Amino acid sequence: MALLAAQGLVKRYGAFEAVKSISFEVQKGSCWGLLGPNGAGKSTTLGILSGTLEPTAGALRFEGEDWAAAEGARRRAIGYVPQELALYDSLSALENLRFWGRLYGVRGRALDGRIKEALDWVGLASRAREKVGAFSGGMKRRLNLAAAILHRPRLLLLDEPMVGVDPQSRNLLLEVLQHLRQEGMTLIYTSHYMAEVEAVCDRVAIIDHGKLLAEGGLSELLAQSGAGVLVQTSDAQAALAGDWGSLLPVAREEGLFFPAEQPGEILPQVVLQMNARGWQISGIEVVQPSLEAVFLALTGTALRDE
Amino acid sequence: MFGAILRKELLSYFQDRGMLLQLLLSPLITISLFSFLLANPGLDGLRVAVVAPEGSERSAVVAERLTAANLAPEVMTEAAFDWAITRGELLAGVVLPEGDEAARLYLSPAQSGVAKALGRQVEAALAEAGASPGQVSAGSSESTGQISATPPGAGLPAAVVVSHPVELNWGTPAQAAEPANTGAAGYIILTLFFIVVNVGQVLVKEQTAGVFRRLQGTPLTGWALFLGKWLPAWLISLLQAVLFIGWGALILDLDLGPLTRLGPVILIVTACATALGLWVGSFAKTEAQVPAIGVSLSLALAALGGCFAPLYLLPKWLQYASWAIPQHWALVAVQQGIAATGTDIAVVLPYIGILTVFTLIFALLGSRRFGLVLRRR
Numbered sequence: 055m056a057l058l059a060a061q062g063l064v065k066r067y068g069a070f071e072a073v074k075s076i077s078f079e080v081q082k083g084s085c086w087g088l089l090g091p092n093g094a095g096k097s098t099t100l101g102i103l104s105g106t107l108e109p110t111a112g113a114l115r116f117e118g119e120d121w122a123a124a125e126g127a128r129r130r131a132i133g134y135v136p137q138e139l140a141l142y143d144s145l146s147a148l149e150n151l152r153f154w155g156r157l158y159g160v161r162g163r164a165l166d167g168r169i170k171e172a173l174d175w176v177g178l179a180s181r182a183r184e185k186v187g188a189f190s191g192g193m194k195r196r197l198n199l200a201a202a203i204l205h206r207p208r209l210l211l212l213d214e215p216m217v218g219v220d221p222q223s224r225n226l227l228l229e230v231l232q233h234l235r236q237e238g239m240t241l242i243y244t245s246h247y248m249a250e251v252e253a254v255c256d257r258v259a260i261i262d263h264g265k266l267l268a269e270g271g272l273s274e275l276l277a278q279s280g281a282g283v284l285v286q287t288s289d290a291q292a293a294l295a296g297d298w299g300s301l302l303p304v305a306r307e308e309g310l311f312f313p314a315e316q317p318g319e320i321l322p323q324v325v326l327q328m329n330a331r332g333w334q335i336s337g338i339e340v341v342q343p344s345l346e347a348v349f350l351a352l353t354g355t356a357l358r359d360e
Numbered sequence: 361m362f363g364a365i366l367r368k369e370l371l372s373y374f375q376d377r378g379m380l381l382q383l384l385l386s387p388l389i390t391i392s393l394f395s396f397l398l399a400n401p402g403l404d405g406l407r408v409a410v411v412a413p414e415g416s417e418r419s420a421v422v423a424e425r426l427t428a429a430n431l432a433p434e435v436m437t438e439a440a441f442d443w444a445i446t447r448g449e450l451l452a453g454v455v456l457p458e459g460d461e462a463a464r465l466y467l468s469p470a471q472s473g474v475a476k477a478l479g480r481q482v483e484a485a486l487a488e489a490g491a492s493p494g495q496v497s498a499g500s501s502e503s504t505g506q507i508s509a510t511p512p513g514a515g516l517p518a519a520v521v522v523s524h525p526v527e528l529n530w531g532t533p534a535q536a537a538e539p540a541n542t543g544a545a546g547y548i549i550l551t552l553f554f555i556v557v558n559v560g561q562v563l564v565k566e567q568t569a570g571v572f573r574r575l576q577g578t579p580l581t582g583w584a585l586f587l588g589k590w591l592p593a594w595l596i597s598l599l600q601a602v603l604f605i606g607w608g609a610l611i612l613d614l615d616l617g618p619l620t621r622l623g624p625v626i627l628i629v630t631a632c633a634t635a636l637g638l639w640v641g642s643f644a645k646t647e648a649q650v651p652a653i654g655v656s657l658s659l660a661l662a663a664l665g666g667c668f669a670p671l672y673l674l675p676k677w678l679q680y681a682s683w684a685i686p687q688h689w690a691l692v693a694v695q696q697g698i699a700a701t702g703t704d705i706a707v708v709l710p711y712i713g714i715l716t717v718f719t720l721i722f723a724l725l726g727s728r729r730f731g732l733v734l735r736r737r
Contacts, residue, residue, distance in 0.1 A: 106576035108735070126579060134577035138570025142368070144376045149368075156364035157578045201574070211577075 055118055057082045057209055057240045058103070063112035065098050065264075072098040074264040075112065080209075080257075085231070085241040087255030089248070089345070091353050095264040096244040097137060100213045103242065104134040116209075130158060133207030137214045139194050140201065143187035147178055147197050150186055151204060158205035165204070172200035175230050192223030199227060203234065210234065212243045216250055228253050248345040258345065260352050267352040272345075273315065280351070281343035282313040283324050286336045293333050301327065315343060361580050365588025372562075373596055383558055383596055387551045387604040391612070404430045409453030411441045418456050426454075441466075544614050545694040546667035549687050551604060552626075553633045553662060555597045557654035560641025563589070564650050567733070575734065582731025586723065590638055597630035621697040621705050628715045629690040635722035636686065642729045661687045686718040 056079040065073040073095045080086040090096045101107035102114070105128070114121035116128045141150050151172065155165045173179040176196035186194060199215060212231075216224050231241060231254050245251055251258055252272065259269040268275060286309040287293050294305045301324065303310045314320045317340045328335055373380060408426055410433045412419035423433040433454075436444070444450040455464045566572050575585070605626065608614040616622055640657060644650045662668060664678060665687030671679050682688040693711035 104577040106573065106735070129577070129579040132577065134574055136570045136573040136577075138573055140570035140574035142372060142571060144372055145368070149371055153364055153368040154574070156367075157361055157575075157580060159361070159579075198570075 055082070056080060056115075057117060058242075059115045061113040063099070063102065063114065064110045065095075065102060065107060066110040072264050073102070073109075076261070076264070076266045078259055078266065078269055080240060080242060082208075082240055083235070083238050084257055085235055085243055085255040087251035087258040088242065088244040088261060089246060089251055089258060089349055090244070090261040091246055094262045094353070096246075096261060097213055098264075099261065100211050100242065100244055104132065104136075104211050105129055130205065131208045133202040133205065133210040135199055135202045135210070135212045135215045137217060139198050141186045141194060141197060144185065146183050146185055147173065147189070148182040150197065151201055154201040155204035160205050168204045168206070172204060175233065176200045177226055192219045195219045196223055196227060196230075199230060203239075207239065209240045209242065212241060214245050215243075216245070216247070224250075248349060252345055260349055262353045268348065275345060275348050276343040277315050278351075279343045279345065279347040280313070281315060281317050281341050281347075282311055283317050283321055284308065284339040284341060285310045285312070285324060285328060286338070287328070287333050288336070293328075293331070296331065298327065309337070317341060317343075361578075362584040362588050365580070365585060366591055369589055369592035370595070373592055379558070379562075380596075383555075384600060384603055387600055388607055390551070391547070391604060391607055405432050407432045407434055407450055409433070409441045409444065409450050410435045410456065411438055411453050412456040413437075413458055416456060416458075422454055422456060544608065544616065545691055545698060546662070548601075548605065548608075548616075548694055549629065549665065549690045550658070550662045550667045552597060552601055552629055552690070553636070553687055554654075554658050555593065555600065555630075555633050556637035556640055556658050557651055558596075559589075559593050559634060559637030560644050560650040560654050561647060562593075563638065563641040564644045564647050568646070580734060582729075582734055583727045585734060586638060586727040586730045590634055590723065590726070593634040593638065594631050597634050598627070601626045601630055615698065616694075617698040618703040620703050621708055622694070624705060624712055625690075625693045625697050625708050628712050628719065629693070632686050632690065632715050632719040632722065635719050635726055639722050639726035639729060642726065642733060661685050664688070666691050686715060689714045689718070 058080040060079075061077050062075045063073055063077070064071065064075050076095075076099065078086070088096050088099060098107065102109050105125070116124055116131070119128075121128070142153070145153070148169065151169045152165065155161075155169065160168060169182075170179070173182055176199060178193060178197060178200070181189070181193065186197065189197065195216065195218070199212075202210060216227055219227065228250070231243075235241060235254070241254065243251060243255055255272060257269070257271055258275055260267045260275075268278070284306070290305040290307075290310045293310050294303060301312050301320065303312045305311075312320060312324050321338075321340060325335065325338070373383075408431050410419045410423050410426070412422075412435060414437070416435075419435045423435055426433040436453075438455075441450070441453045441455075453466050455466060457464075566575075605616060605622070609616055637654075640653065641650065644653055664674075664682050665685045666674075666682060667687060671682055671688075674682070689711050693708050693715065696711065697708050
């Protein structure tokens with residue numbers, strides 16, 4: 055059963071439609087990545103899922119229950135890492151975590167235990183009593199995540215959680231997210247950084263101008279990425295003739311292109327076949343599968359200021 | 361949840377030393393700077409102009425009588441008096457026209473409270489000097505409750521003849537408050553309601569940070585958020601009041617009435633001020649808006665409530681409007697608490713009741729507003 059199911063979700067602000075009838079399902083224990091350029095509707099969608107925004111139209115179900123009917127239980131079952139740092143600078147890391155934990159009804163020893171565990175995970179155990187205002191950006195990002203998992207949410211919403219973090223903190227955060235997934239937590243992850251989504255998510259949706267442009271498993275989307283082997287030869291159109299078996303080449307201006315999800319695997323076969331047919335290879339390029347290529351193909355290359 | 365907010369708010373207040381210092385010390389600094397306004401100076405040695413043509417015999421007699429009444433008369437010309445009273449250097453002047461015309465007493469409108477008491481003394485002095493006391497309105501006329509701006513003599517500024525406290529004021533103390541203590545009441549209320557600004561700043565700071573976004577996703581309700589923020593703000597406001605009033609009573613020797621009467625009044629006034637602050641503060645969108653909204657609102661409501669000047673100086677429709685302003689009832693409650701004799705709390709109970717209604721209304725509006733802000737649509 056899907057943990058979360060959205061059907062025809064719409065969010066309008068006056069005449070402006072920020073989210074245009076999107077539908078999707080997020081399975082228990084999975085990580086669903088929501089990719090999109092700035093202003094695509096990612097944060098609005100996440101705002102609806104976190105309960106801070108009310109959808110204008112559409113139906114949502116959480117664990118099979120009607121969205122509105124399950125409001126109290128749903129809010130306690132969802133953790134939210136907003137894009138902005140959601141921490142009180144004047145309080146210590148410990149005080150911040152105590153506050154957010156108590157807000158979800160975690161108390162006493164259970165809270166102390168979870169705080170200790172979360173601080174260990176994000177590498178801040180030794181800085182627990184320091185004021186957050188003195189933390190670096192990376193440390194705050196790590197604490198920002200820790201604050202959202204104290205109540206062991208069944209669904210964790212992450213809205214661009216790694217904005218402005220250093221590579222070390224990013225790696226640590228990715229490790230924590232992998233760990234949470236292993237524990238069975240379901241994640242919804244928005245970002246416009248492909249590498250983060252590829253590292254954590256198994257299903258990905260691409261959203262732009264409020265519409266879901268593509269949604270599927272990571273490998274399915276990568277298959278659309280234009281990966282393959284590009285062989286430069288004197289006459290690509292002529293070289294296309296004949297039976298290439300499973301290779302299925304296409305002639306391009308720059309040469310003969312052999313699409314493949316894993317281009318490295320077909321590379322020897324391509325070279326052999328070209329030689330066997332007597333075509334001289336003047337150059338060869340392995341085009342690796344990339345979510346970025348899919349993303350750019352679907353959303354275009356025009357700059358987005360918002 | 362409510363407990364979590366409560367603890368966090370208290371921690372935030374007490375760990376942000378800058379804000380705490382500002383909250384607790386600013387009233388003390390201000391009261392220390394302006395204590396002369398609040399302390400009861402008495403009338404002894406007060407400068408009173410005796411305005412008369414040079415060489416006037418009557419002026420010498422009047423000055424002598426005023427000196428006997430422990431005032432400090434200064435004989436001066438109309439032009440000198442005009443200059444002095446316009447600049448606020450003098451409170452009052454006895455104008456002795458030539459011939460047998462009646463003497464007139466001009467009082468500074470800004471100081472009408474003190475002037476009323478002064479008027480009694482001057483009137484007595486003039487009567488002894490045979491200067492037509494019947495013509496002296498100040499303090500003696502049981503008139504109309506009206507304020508009349510008596511046209512001054514040539515070159516004299518407009519003067520107010522103070523007669524009687526405003527007729528529609530439900531809260532007119534049964535026993536007239538000492539003028540200096542009335543001023544203290546106004547200042548106390550003005551200061552206590554200024555917490556609107558601080559409360560608003562704390563709110564906006566939170567709303568513009570990511571924490572509010574996360575708060576919106578929690579199971580928190582508008583009521584829990586409101587109460588969690590209100591009670592700590594109330595506590596801070598009470599601390600302000602204790603420091604402020606304690607300082608006034610112990611250091612400046614202000615007579616603010618018995619604690620059994622002042623205590624409950626201050627308790628409800630601070631509750632009302634902080635509830636109002638939270639409700640109003642929730643409308644500000646940026647930190648810059650808070651002082652703009654908070655200060656103007658505090659000053660406007662304090663003025664309309666009678667904290668700066670007696671209500672009878674206001675147009676009648678504004679006097680009626682003051683009934684809808686909590687500062688007015690807070691002022692009356694404190695004045696009553698100061699003025700009444702004994703330790704009976706009954707005299708302030710009606711005002712505590714009215715302020716409780718205001719407080720509940722603000723709390724209801726505030727919690728609804730917080731609920732809306734938490735669950736944006």
